[in-house]
Amino acid sequence: MLTSVQKVFKTQNCGLPPWEIKSEMPFKRKILCIGAGYVGGPTMAMIAFKCSQYKVTVVDINPERIARWNSDDLPIYEPGLDEVVRAARGRNLFFSTEIEKGIRDSDVIFVSVNTPTKTFGAGAGMAADLQYWDKTAREIRKHSQSSKIIVEKSTLPVKTAQAMERILACGDNGLCFDVLSNPEFLAEGNAIKDLENPDRVLIGSSQTTEGLLARDVLVEIYANWVPKNKIITSNIWSSELSKLVANAFLAQRISSVNSISALCEKADADIQEVTRAVGMDSRVGNKFLNASVGFGGSCFKKDILNLVYICRHYDLKEVADYWEGVVRINDYQKERFILNMLHVMFNTLAGKKICLLGFAFKADTGDTRESPAIRITKRLLEEKADLVITDPKAIDNAKDDLKGVTGSISYVEDPYEAAAGCCAIAVMTEWSLYKELDYREIYRKMAKPAFVFDGRNILDHPALHEIGFNVFPIGKPSLTHF
Numbered sequence: 459m460l461t462s463v464q465k466v467f468k469t470q471n472c473g474l475p476p477w478e479i480k481s482e483m484p485f486k487r488k489i490l491c492i493g494a495g496y497v498g499g500p501t502m503a504m505i506a507f508k509c510s511q512y513k514v515t516v517v518d519i520n521p522e523r524i525a526r527w528n529s530d531d532l533p534i535y536e537p538g539l540d541e542v543v544r545a546a547r548g549r550n551l552f553f554s555t556e557i558e559k560g561i562r563d564s565d566v567i568f569v570s571v572n573t574p575t576k577t578f579g580a581g582a583g584m585a586a587d588l589q590y591w592d593k594t595a596r597e598i599r600k601h602s603q604s605s606k607i608i609v610e611k612s613t614l615p616v617k618t619a620q621a622m623e624r625i626l627a628c629g630d631n632g633l634c635f636d637v638l639s640n641p642e643f644l645a646e647g648n649a650i651k652d653l654e655n656p657d658r659v660l661i662g663s664s665q666t667t668e669g670l671l672a673r674d675v676l677v678e679i680y681a682n683w684v685p686k687n688k689i690i691t692s693n694i695w696s697s698e699l700s701k702l703v704a705n706a707f708l709a710q711r712i713s714s715v716n717s718i719s720a721l722c723e724k725a726d727a728d729i730q731e732v733t734r735a736v737g738m739d740s741r742v743g744n745k746f747l748n749a750s751v752g753f754g755g756s757c758f759k760k761d762i763l764n765l766v767y768i769c770r771h772y773d774l775k776e777v778a779d780y781w782e783g784v785v786r787i788n789d790y791q792k793e794r795f796i797l798n799m800l801h802v803m804f805n806t807l808a809g810k811k812i813c814l815l816g817f818a819f820k821a822d823t824g825d826t827r828e829s830p831a832i833r834i835t836k837r838l839l840e841e842k843a844d845l846v847i848t849d850p851k852a853i854d855n856a857k858d859d860l861k862g863v864t865g866s867i868s869y870v871e872d873p874y875e876a877a878a879g880c881c882a883i884a885v886m887t888e889w890s891l892y893k894e895l896d897y898r899e900i901y902r903k904m905a906k907p908a909f910v911f912d913g914r915n916i917l918d919h920p921a922l923h924e925i926g927f928n929v930f931p932i933g934k935p936s937l938t939h940f
């Protein structure tokens with residue numbers, strides 16, 4: 459059966475399959491993306507896949523990453539990504555380290571470099587670190603030989619486009635650069651579906667004649683496959699801010715549910731019953747209402763902290779405090795999870811073997827950035843537990859994250875082997891494969907009494923209890939044999 463991507467592939471690409479499109483065909487537009495990460499790679503692959511009339515080149519300073527984009531072992535895992543890349547790579551999609559050439563040859567440049575939280579100097583721990591962004595702007599200015607449209611894909615503090623324009627305008631080459639904001643709303647693990655069928659594409663531009671013309675060029679690119687009514691435009695500052703606010707709202711929802719999960723545990727209520735009732739109100743909606751060990755990923759925390767920093771900059775203390783609470787609850791939830799484990803396992807974890815089921819920050823990705831599992835691992839090691847980590851896609855990243863961390867950690871791919879001899883298993887990632895494991899078999903091989911801490915509320919708790927486990931979900935009554 460064809461996947462949705464394959465079906466589209468049959469009907470798109472100007473009706474031409476890749477093998478009939480000659481490499482020497484002139485391209486209507488030359489698009490460059492600087493930054494071949496979780497956003498740059500999939501986003502550009504989708505543009506190239508949908509629009510064979512454009513040449514799309516993705517460049518990066520990291521040669522290993524580029525080599526993997528050019529191999530069968532892509533640097534990131536996303537369901538459906540392999541097929542999209544395979545269909546377009548070498549036809550009109552290219553990955554390269556030749557940044558200078560890429561800049562020279564392109565008409566439209568997407569900038570998708572990382573914008574992590576600053577770790578030094580003013581604003582450390584809050585503000586966005588714009589050094590990669592700033593360097594990219596200077597590279598564009600230095601190597602450009604023709605006027606270009608620059609598209610901010612990275613998530614940036616409001617008013618960054620102005621800084622970009624100022625850097626670019628300093629050139630003495632008489633070139634014009636129009637800067638657009640086009641934040642990416644894809645969710646990792648669902649990136650290909652989100653890119654193929656986005657809820658919306660947002661394009662912010664300056665309201666000058668040139669700005670609006672540049673905006674229309676970008677609208678035309680997306681209109682190749684995104685319905686026009688889903689392509690929305692705004693002024694550039696609204697667009698930059700919308701991305702921060704969208705992530706803040708999503709994270710706030712998780713922290714809201716998690717805060718109530720703590721109350722449910724005290725009050726013998728069940729968070730799933732509560733959220734079902736609350737979510738059936740159409741004003742609230744039922745998505746993003748799962749209680750869990752907390753949110754992770756490279757974006758939520760950094761974008762909220764960035765928002766908080768901007769609010770403080772504008773002297774909006776109450777607004778800043780309000781949003782900072784979302785991050786505080788997220789930290790609280792992870793700590794609560796650990797303290798609960800410690801408490802119910804008789805106040806000592808020293809020397810106890812504990813299996814972490816999953817390490818990625820969410821299912822269907824190998825990404826572990828800001829994964830709750832990192833904090834949980836470090837805290838469990840402080841308690842001198844022996845840890846066994848398993849994950850279908852994230853073990854390599856987990857090893858990198860925990861490099862230099864002292865304590866007993868082993869990495870085991872097979873979840874049955876990972877759980878063998880353990881006193882407890884703790885679900886860190888909602889991989890669907892964990893719902894289907896043979897827990898009777900797992901229980902048989904574990905040390906007794908055996909505990910399950912379901913940090914994602916994905917397992918069948920009564921069934922596990924029946925098998926013999928002591929079960930501790932999030933925001934629901936525990937099921938024990940004591």
Ligand SMILES: NC(=O)c1ccc[n+]([C@@H]2O[C@H](COP(=O)([O-])OP(=O)(O)OC[C@H]3O[C@@H](n4cnc5c(N)ncnc54)[C@H](O)[C@@H]3O)[C@@H](O)[C@H]2O)c1
Nearest residue numbers: 493494495496497518519520570571572573590612613642
């Ligand atoms: N990951 C997500 O789900 C997501 C979603 C929406 C928006 N964003 C935003 O998109 C941006 C990129 O995120 P990501 O997750 O793709 O980051 P990433 O770290 O995976 O990728 C960034 C890439 O940029 C490269 N890079 C840095 N400086 C460079 C330079 N001067 N020249 C060429 N390449 C350079 C890095 O080597 C890296 O490969 C960030 O601003 C992020 O906030 C991320």
